[in-house]
Amino acid sequence: MHKRINSTLLLFLFSLLPFLTQASNQAYNEALEELRVELPKIIVADIPTKIKISIDKEKSSINENDSIWVRVNTQNILAKVENRQVVFHHIFKKKRVLQISFQNKNYSRVINPIPLWLSILPPLIAILMALFFKEVFSALFVGLFSGTLLIYSYQEASIFTAFFKSIFAISDTYILQSLAxxxxxxxxxxxxxxxxxxxxxxxxxxxxxxxxxxxxxxxxxxxxxxxxxxxxxxxxxxxxxxxxxxxxxxxxxxxxxxxxxxxxxxxxxxxxxxxxxxxxxxxxxxxxxxxxxxxxxxxxxxxxxxxxxxxxxxxxxxxxxxxxxxxxxxxxxxxxxxxxxxxxxxxxxxxSSDSSEPVMVxxxxxxxxxxxxxxxxxxxxxxxxxxxxxxxxxxxxxxxxxxxxxxxxxxxxxxxxxxxxxxxxxxxxxxxxxxxxxxxxxxxxxxxxxxxxxxxxxxxxxxxxxxxxxxxxxxxxxxxxxxxxxxxxxxxxxxxxxxxxxxxxxxxxxxxxxxxxxxxxxxxxxxxxxxxxxxxxxxxxxxxxxxxxxxxxxxxxxxxxxxxxxxxxxxxxxxxxxxxxxxxxxxxxxxxxxxxxxxxxxxxxxxxxxxxxxxxxxxxxxxxxxxxxxxxxxxxxxxxxxxxxxxx
Incomplete structure (x- = not known):
């Protein structure tokens, strides 16, 4: 009886993970007040990453001619504001700290890009499994799971969290996205x-x-x-x-x-x-x-x-x-x-009418x-x-x-x-x-x-x-x-x-x-x-x-x-x-x-x-x-x- 209750509780907590994460992200964005920084969900090394900064005109007195200092580790970028937005691209080659300074407000986030060479693993795993095990369902699923696990392993500090987020991502992101x-x-x-x-x-x-x-x-x-x-x-x-x-x-x-x-x-x-x-x-x-x-x-x-x-x-x-x-x-x-x-x-x-081997139909x-x-x-x-x-x-x-x-x-x-x-x-x-x-x-x-x-x-x-x-x-x-x-x-x-x-x-x-x-x-x-x-x-x-x-x-x-x-x-x-x-x-x-x-x-x-x-x-x-x-x-x-x- 206790095992059943504990299992049910665990499943319930796991099901809340996406909602808890969403809530924490929302609170974090609200804390920025006049700055809202948008980054791609997936950042891959050596691929230009689009960074968009939106400025709330009601909470900020910024003018159209103002600029924002963007600091990526030791590199400083002076970005011009247009339509209360700043959009620029940056190539992350390895783990870096993205810092944005504006009117004594600071935004800081650790960027841990996925190495580009790892991108070959999901299709490679799926192809090898399909060829060697001759079973396409498991091959495709394992390839899909390996890809989502790689993505979230570089986004989360805990492999435990990354594991369950990857499970959720298969269904609520990639499968639904393909059906949409x-x-x-x-x-x-x-x-x-x-x-x-x-x-x-x-x-x-x-x-x-x-x-x-x-x-x-x-x-x-x-x-x-x-x-x-x-x-x-x-x-x-x-x-x-x-x-x-x-x-x-x-x-x-x-x-x-x-x-x-x-x-x-x-x-x-x-x-x-x-x-x-x-x-x-x-x-x-x-x-x-x-x-x-x-x-x-x-x-x-x-x-x-x-x-x-x-x-x-x-x-x-x-x-x-x-x-x-x-x-x-x-x-x-x-x-x-x-x-x-x-x-x-x-x-x-x-x-042969007496063949004992089944026909592959x-x-x-x-x-x-x-x-x-x-x-x-x-x-x-x-x-x-x-x-x-x-x-x-x-x-x-x-x-x-x-x-x-x-x-x-x-x-x-x-x-x-x-x-x-x-x-x-x-x-x-x-x-x-x-x-x-x-x-x-x-x-x-x-x-x-x-x-x-x-x-x-x-x-x-x-x-x-x-x-x-x-x-x-x-x-x-x-x-x-x-x-x-x-x-x-x-x-x-x-x-x-x-x-x-x-x-x-x-x-x-x-x-x-x-x-x-x-x-x-x-x-x-x-x-x-x-x-x-x-x-x-x-x-x-x-x-x-x-x-x-x-x-x-x-x-x-x-x-x-x-x-x-x-x-x-x-x-x-x-x-x-x-x-x-x-x-x-x-x-x-x-x-x-x-x-x-x-x-x-x-x-x-x-x-x-x-x-x-x-x-x-x-x-x-x-x-x-x-x-x-x-x-x-x-x-x-x-x-x-x-x-x-x-x-x-």
Whole structure:
């Protein structure tokens, strides 16, 4: 009885910690009276820290022309007051005392910045745990916990307090923060709606109808993989839609043809971002053009961002080589590494009725068996899937519509459409199309009296449930990404690798590797582009001119560097177990997530090496792309032919 009371009391006291801390901070701020000093919640060494001082005009007689002496340890800064505020940046390299003096009032606080090199630990711990223990939930949580513990260990004097604050921060800061993002909520809702639609069109026999129709073209493992690859290339306008639609639609077909879930997940994952990153009408265009523009304004390049995008397309070797590499694996019917073992195991288990080993199929996403008397009409699944595809495209055009662009006679049709889709709201388009598909699937099911209303609703709810595992992983991955952002993990990687002088001809290859490392650590290709475009592109321009290159030669390196950032971010995204598209590929294919990462990694790295040595390096020295792309294709063909082994 006493133990129960003591435990309850402890839990109650721990729950009050955040409120007690908040109260003490409020009292401390009130004690400053006319001065209010605002510092970032997280201060990292070697990163500029914004310090904002607000002055209460009712409690102070300060004039607009007055100044405030700021003392950081032994350094004095005379800061001018503007609009009763003083804002300046200071770089803390190690533990320092921040002192502010004003009208005989003193503010003093010990600043203990987190060493920048520690920022690599949270994603590194998560990645290593995921790879070695093959369990993604605990890996993400431990990575998240290690990050919050590091943050509060440098803020609190007591490790005991830091421990419990880190626990609270996981839930009330990072998880809630990731869920508060409207884009993240849109992805969750879209995933749930897609899961519901797929479950319903499976239950009403539509999926089986598609399987029967595709059997004419997908009659063997090779043709089944080719159809999957073709659908992945066909749905080019958004990587999320590509992953979920192709994976969920083709999974029953590939299962019947004895193609492993790992191979399906690889084809789905490796035809999503690569296609979206090179197609001229995708949801990536707008975001990339804005990143390019943020860099060009720094170096006064007059060429438009869209023109830079078009000129960089021929040197986006990794996406092109990835799509060709998959095709060679399919045509030659060969695999190597962990993928070969996965394919052979799938063939053996599927062919052996007395196999004692369980087939690796997610219990939450396994197919629902339909009644024998359920009609298998392909259009009950085909129509909703087409609505998702066409509806997403229509939504992109609608949300990005600009009459001035459309009526501009100087722009070609393709450029007009690219500008419109680039300015669209992809999340809204995905939500509209997926909800419309669910409603149409319900109408088709009920109008043909295939299922009763109750059973149709049950099918939708069951479809929602199938996505809960992936949603949990996504939320943890987003929270971990916020940790790496707050701790400036990308800055650590960038500063470490950019510190040495690099030849202009080696810069694209170096940038490709750097981009891949950052995307691998953060799990975000878009985040990587946001970091590197404004950082690397101006550096490449300055580096080329400092090496004596003229503008034409410098622009060649500039274009290739633009390509290298995007291609490297896609490579890192493919290799990272905390990437959202990698997670969604595992989900849509109902494949064990760690097995998907483990089997895909050798393939992605192989294409990455070829992209450097047969693409970026010679391209920087002036070899044209129309020579390099066939050379790269030939090398990949030879690798598959001589390093691969027959799956059968």
């Amino acid at each position: 993002d409207t884009g993240h909520i849109s992805i969750i809702l879209f995933s749930m709606l897609i899961g519901a639609m797929v479950n319903l069109i499976t239950k009403n026999g539509g999926m089986q109808g598609i399987v029967n129709k595709l059997s004419k073209f997908a009659s063997s493992p090779r043709s089944g993989q080719f159809v999957t690859w073709f659908l992945g290339v066909l749905i080019f306008f958004d990587d999320y839609a590509n992953t979920l639609i192709v994976g969920n639609t083709m999974r029953p077909v590939t299962d019947r043809l004895k193609i492993s879930r790992e191979k399906l997940a690889y084809i789905v994952d490796s035809t999503a971002a690569p296609v979206a990153s090179i197609a001229m009408i995708t949801t990536w265009i707008g975001i990339e053009l804005s990143y390019i523009q943020s860099a060009t304004v720094q170096i006064n390049i007059t060429e438009s961002p869209y023109s830079i995008f078009l000129n960089s397309l021929p040197t986006r070797f990794y996406p092109f080589f990835t799509l060709f590499f998959i095709l060679m694996l399919i045509i030659l019917k060969k695999d190597f590494g962990p993928m070969l073992k996965a394919e052979q195991k799938c063939r053996k288990e599927s062919n 997610s219990s939450e996403l396994k197919e629902i068996e339909i009644d024998k008397d359920t009609p298998t009409r392909w259009y009950n699944a085909g129509i909703p899937v087409l609505i998702v595809i066409l509806g997403t495209f229509a939504g992109l055009v609608y949300t990005g519509w600009d009459a001035n662009i459309w009526n501009d006679t100087n722009l070609a049709f393709g450029k007009k459409l690219s500008h419109i889709i680039g300015a669209s709201d992809s999340y809204l388009a995905l939500l509209w199309s997926s909800l419309s598909a669910v409603l149409v699937a319900m109408a088709l099911t009920l109008s043909q009296r295939i299922l009763s209303l109750g059973k149709a609703i049950d099918a939708l709810v069951s479809g929602f449930k199938t996505m809960l595992t992936a949603i949990l992983i996504l939320v943890l991955a987003w929270a971990l990404a916020d940790i790496t952002k707050d701790m400036h993990t990308a800055d650590f990687i960038s500063n470490t690798l950019i510190a040495s002088n690099v030849s202009p001809f080696l810069l694209p290859s170096f940038t490709f590797i750097l981009s891949a490392l950052i995307a691998f650590s953060t799990g975000s290709s878009w985040g990587t582009m946001a970091i590197l475009y404004p950082l690397i592109l101006p550096a490449s321009w300055a580096l080329c001119h400092s090496a004596g290159m003229n503008d034409l030669e410098s622009m060649n390196i500039f274009y290739i560097t633009v390509s290298a950032i995007l291609a490297g971010s896609v490579l890192g995204d493919h290799c990272s177990p905390i990437s959202d598209t990698t997670i969604l590929s595992s989900l849509a294919s109902s494949c064990n997530h760690i097995e998907h990462v483990r089997t895909q990694l050798p393939y992605a790295l192989t294409v990455g090496f070829v992209s450097i040595f047969a693409g970026l390096l010679p391209a920087a020295y002036g070899v044209p792309s129309w020579i390099l792309i066939p050379v790269g294709f030939t090398l990949l063909y030879l690798i598959v032919k001589y390093a691969g082994k027959k799956t059968e």
